[in-house]
Amino acid sequence: MKDLHVRLLALSLILIGLAITAYKAEVLGLPLTPDTTAEVWTVDMRVQLRADGGPVRVDMPLPDSNTGFTRLQEEFIATAFTAISDGKGAERRAIWTARRARGRQTLYYRLQLTKGSTGLAQQLSPVPGYPEVPDYGEPQGAAVRGLLDSVRAASADIESFARRLVLRYNEPSGDDRVRLLRDGVANPEGHVRNLIKILAGARIPARVAWTLELNKGMRAQHLQPWLQVHNERHWITIDPETGATGLPATRLLWGTGKHPTVHVEGARVVEWGFAATRTQRDVMTVATQHAADLDSLLVSLSLFSLPVQTQSVYRILLLVPVGALIVVLMRNIVGMQTFGTFMPVLIAMAFRETQLVVGITLFCVVVALGLLVRFYFERLRLLLVPRLASVLVVVVLIMAVISVFSHSLGFDRALSVALFPMVILAMTVERMSVVWEEAGARDALQKGFGSLAVAILAYLAMNQPLLAHLAFVFPELLLLVLAVALLLGRYTGYRLTELWRFRTALRDWEQRS
Amino acid sequence: MNPFRRLRELGLVGMNRRNAAYILEHNPRRRYPLVDDKLLTKRLAEAAGIAVPKLLGVITSIRQLDALETMLDGREDFVIKPTKGSGGNGIVVVTSRLGEHWRRASGLPFSRDELSYHVANILSGMHSLGGLPDRVMVEQRVRFDARFDAVSYRGVPDIRTVVYRGVPVMAMMRLPTHASDGKANLHLGGVGVGIDIADGHTTTAIWRDRPIRLHPDTLSSVVDLQVPDWDRLLELAAHCQTLCGLGYLGVDLVLDQDHGPLVLELNARPGLSVQLANRSGLGPRLDAVDALPKIPHEACARAAIGREIASACVIEGRRAELPASISSG
Numbered sequence: 130m131k132d133l134h135v136r137l138l139a140l141s142l143i144l145i146g147l148a149i150t151a152y153k154a155e156v157l158g159l160p161l162t163p164d165t166t167a168e169v170w171t172v173d174m175r176v177q178l179r180a181d182g183g184p185v186r187v188d189m190p191l192p193d194s195n196t197g198f199t200r201l202q203e204e205f206i207a208t209a210f211t212a213i214s215d216g217k218g219a220e221r222r223a224i225w226t227a228r229r230a231r232g233r234q235t236l237y238y239r240l241q242l243t244k245g246s247t248g249l250a251q252q253l254s255p256v257p258g259y260p261e262v263p264d265y266g267e268p269q270g271a272a273v274r275g276l277l278d279s280v281r282a283a284s285a286d287i288e289s290f291a292r293r294l295v296l297r298y299n300e301p302s303g304d305d306r307v308r309l310l311r312d313g314v315a316n317p318e319g320h321v322r323n324l325i326k327i328l329a330g331a332r333i334p335a336r337v338a339w340t341l342e343l344n345k346g347m348r349a350q351h352l353q354p355w356l357q358v359h360n361e362r363h364w365i366t367i368d369p370e371t372g373a374t375g376l377p378a379t380r381l382l383w384g385t386g387k388h389p390t391v392h393v394e395g396a397r398v399v400e401w402g403f404a405a406t407r408t409q410r411d412v413m414t415v416a417t418q419h420a421a422d423l424d425s426l427l428v429s430l431s432l433f434s435l436p437v438q439t440q441s442v443y444r445i446l447l448l449v450p451v452g453a454l455i456v457v458l459m460r461n462i463v464g465m466q467t468f469g470t471f472m473p474v475l476i477a478m479a480f481r482e483t484q485l486v487v488g489i490t491l492f493c494v495v496v497a498l499g500l501l502v503r504f505y506f507e508r509l510r511l512l513l514v515p516r517l518a519s520v521l522v523v524v525v526l527i528m529a530v531i532s533v534f535s536h537s538l539g540f541d542r543a544l545s546v547a548l549f550p551m552v553i554l555a556m557t558v559e560r561m562s563v564v565w566e567e568a569g570a571r572d573a574l575q576k577g578f579g580s581l582a583v584a585i586l587a588y589l590a591m592n593q594p595l596l597a598h599l600a601f602v603f604p605e606l607l608l609l610v611l612a613v614a615l616l617l618g619r620y621t622g623y624r625l626t627e628l629w630r631f632r633t634a635l636r637d638w639e640q641r642s
Numbered sequence: 643m644n645p646f647r648r649l650r651e652l653g654l655v656g657m658n659r660r661n662a663a664y665i666l667e668h669n670p671r672r673r674y675p676l677v678d679d680k681l682l683t684k685r686l687a688e689a690a691g692i693a694v695p696k697l698l699g700v701i702t703s704i705r706q707l708d709a710l711e712t713m714l715d716g717r718e719d720f721v722i723k724p725t726k727g728s729g730g731n732g733i734v735v736v737t738s739r740l741g742e743h744w745r746r747a748s749g750l751p752f753s754r755d756e757l758s759y760h761v762a763n764i765l766s767g768m769h770s771l772g773g774l775p776d777r778v779m780v781e782q783r784v785r786f787d788a789r790f791d792a793v794s795y796r797g798v799p800d801i802r803t804v805v806y807r808g809v810p811v812m813a814m815m816r817l818p819t820h821a822s823d824g825k826a827n828l829h830l831g832g833v834g835v836g837i838d839i840a841d842g843h844t845t846t847a848i849w850r851d852r853p854i855r856l857h858p859d860t861l862s863s864v865v866d867l868q869v870p871d872w873d874r875l876l877e878l879a880a881h882c883q884t885l886c887g888l889g890y891l892g893v894d895l896v897l898d899q900d901h902g903p904l905v906l907e908l909n910a911r912p913g914l915s916v917q918l919a920n921r922s923g924l925g926p927r928l929d930a931v932d933a934l935p936k937i938p939h940e941a942c943a944r945a946a947i948g949r950e951i952a953s954a955c956v957i958e959g960r961r962a963e964l965p966a967s968i969s970s971g
Contacts (some may be wrong), residue, residue: 131667461658464657510755510759510762512762512763512766513763513766513767513768514766563768567731567830568829568830618662619662620658620662621656621658621659621662621663622646622656622658622659623646623649623650623654623656623658623659624656624657624658627649627654627656627657628645628646628649630851630914631649631654631917631918632851633848633851633852633853633918634649634652634654634917634918634921634923635645635648635649637853637921638652638921
């Protein structure tokens with residue numbers, strides 16, 4: 130009954146922990162491993178105006194969230210103007226206004242993007258309505274019908290139909306029908322519109338997608354028209370020249386439908402275009418920025434919202450549960466004995482600063498010297514609390530002496546002895562000497578080295594950069610640690626050391642007569 | 643063969659199982675003070691008419707050291723105990739006077755200074771659970787039944803019985819040795835001798851994790867001895883469960899040559915060595931108690947059930963070994 134209860138509790142803790150972690154990793158893009166950098170694109174749309182002194186209003190459509198990239202940040206930069214963004218989704222637009230503007234004015238819309246893990250989201254969208262078959266006139270009508278028939282014969286579904294059509298349309302040695310249809314079309318947008326018109330002959334919904342090829346150091350670029358067809362579930366993006374589907378990794382989807390033009394009142398557009406730069410940034414920064422943009426409660430209430438000083442404290446504190454789990458494993462599964470339940474965890478935390486070998490040496494030196502003095506105190510018949518205080522004073526003095534000596538010898542590593550938790554060391558000395566008196570040196574040394582071994586293991590676990598990263602970025606994973614601790618709380622199996630403890634049973638009991 | 647599986651087959655109860663399945667399940671925390679404070683246990687037992695070693699006095703502060711002097715005036719022997727000690731720590735058995743000073747059970751002298759220092763240590767909580775300030779109990783020294791003189795070295799043997807839900811399931815006699823300084827705790831070097839619950843004769847013995855037959859100091863056989871008054875002893879052990887309300891209990895009894903069986907102390911966390919002394923796992927016996935449809939109220943009926951279960955488990959164990967002994971013969 131209790132076991133079932135604990136198991137269900139542990140299971141739900143594990144599920145909650147994993148679910149939050151998965152959400153943060155997949156949706157918010159928080160990195161599961163430390164030290165990774167992300168590629169960040171800064172795309173600037175620049176509009177140059179010549180204003181004639183009166184009020185100016187600039188109105189421009191903005192890309193929605195589905196650009197094939199994860200949007201980190203957007204900014205409106207214009208000195209004399211106030212900017213607002215208006216609308217949602219595909220209707221989003223920026224409006225710049227100025228009461229008075231004269232001469233050359235430059236407006237920037239700056240977008241910071243990073244490549245998301247998913248790319249262009251294939252959002253389910255309803256069929257926008259089947260287009261009517263247009264009146265092509267003759268002889269174009271016959272050419273379209275012939276072309277569609279031959280494409281239909283060689284294709285299986287809407288996607289392959291559209292691809293095939295694009296390929297046929299771009300074949301250099303295309304047949305007469307294609308040549309007739311291409312005739313008189315000058316620009317890429319015309320060709321895409323032409324393709325849409327031909328697809329309408331097969332009643333396939335299609336539209337123009339305005340894309341931007343991102344290049345390092347690109348300047349004054351313009352949007353390039355691509356083709357999108359609807360396959361009755363979602364829109365498929367097609368390169369209007371090669372027929373390749375999907376958006377390449379460096380191509381940004383800015384909008385669909387009509388050409389996104391800048392509407393200006395009270396001024397003249399001199400020039401507008403796009404520029405882009407690429408930078409490398411820490412994934413963590415990128416991800417938190419992105420999450421802040423999504424208004425995620427999980428991140429705005431996370432450890433990242435704390436002051437940096439406090440954050441670095443938590444980077445260490447969150448590892449304590451990992452150390453505690455090691456202690457549980459070593460005590461209840463292995464059966465090692467330690468002085469004080471969590472003393473090894475505190476020693477392990479000190480090892481993080483001193484490094485392992487120096488840490489072990491310092492620990493042994495301080496405890497050994499402390500024990501010597503404690504044995505001397507034993508003869509003085511001191512009362513408990515004054516005796517504990519005396520041991521503490523001696524431990525602090527030993528630490529200070531070690532620091533001074535090692536510094537004068539030029540061995541600055543040992544200065545870090547100051548980071549040992551001295552009260553814990555004093556208690557260790559006291560308990561060890563009591564065990565030494567009551568149960569003998571063997572028991573005392575066994576427990577002492579047991580504590581040290583568990584501390585080393587806890588240090589090795591807590592010093593894993595991956596674990597440190599996970600504990601801080603995904604503190605909900607500590608729910609898993611809690612779940613394991615709860616499960617071990619109802620563990621009734623043997624401890625490893627009980628093989629030794631019960632060795633006489635294993636060895637001799639068979640011979641009982 | 644997988645040694646863990648072997649341990650399970652032998653029915654040995656490990657530390658984790660003892661803690662999770664028996665102590666945490668059957669010992670309510672609020673009952674612990676009744677057994678952790680030996681003074682409280684003693685008073686409870688006296689109120690219930692259970693015989694205990696006579697209390698000579700209690701020292702609660704260092705100023706009462708003078709009172710101790712008068713308390714011990716004219717006495718040859720006594721025992722000093724922390725009321726909240728654990729595992730025999732802090733217990734000093736004084737057997738005789740040595741002029742101005744005393745002599746301990748180990749034969750070593752025990753000066754007045756040492757006595758005062760020891761009392762002060764106990765008072766400041768050095769031997770108590772959790773290091774809390776403690777009181778000192780001064781008790782009459784038990785003179786163990788002379789029939790066991792040959793198997794105890796300068797100290798008092800005691801009989802530890804594990805009582806599960808009121809049913810005594812396993813027992814052992816703990817004999818002091820030279821190494822254990824008059825104390826009978828196994829981890830201090832005492833000898834553990836298994837007792838057949840059914841009739842009270844000693845069966846097998848263990849010392850420092852090795853099976854033995856002879857006492858390491860006196861070299862007398864420790865097996866096949868009959869514990870006198872066994873039925874009364876077993877009933878007394880079963881009775882102690884009603885006293886403290888702990889489902890998994892260790893009862894420590896002594897056989898005083900003048901006063902018969904006395905309850906020395908109760909233990910809420912009895913150790914597992916009793917299994918090694920008896921060469922038998924607690925598991926099947928505890929399972930047998932759990933399988934009982936109803937546990938009777940009277941201590942004598944529960945003692946009888948304990949006897950039945952123990953003899954059934956022993957027979958079962960022997961039957962299991964029968965094919966091996968045939969093939970080896």
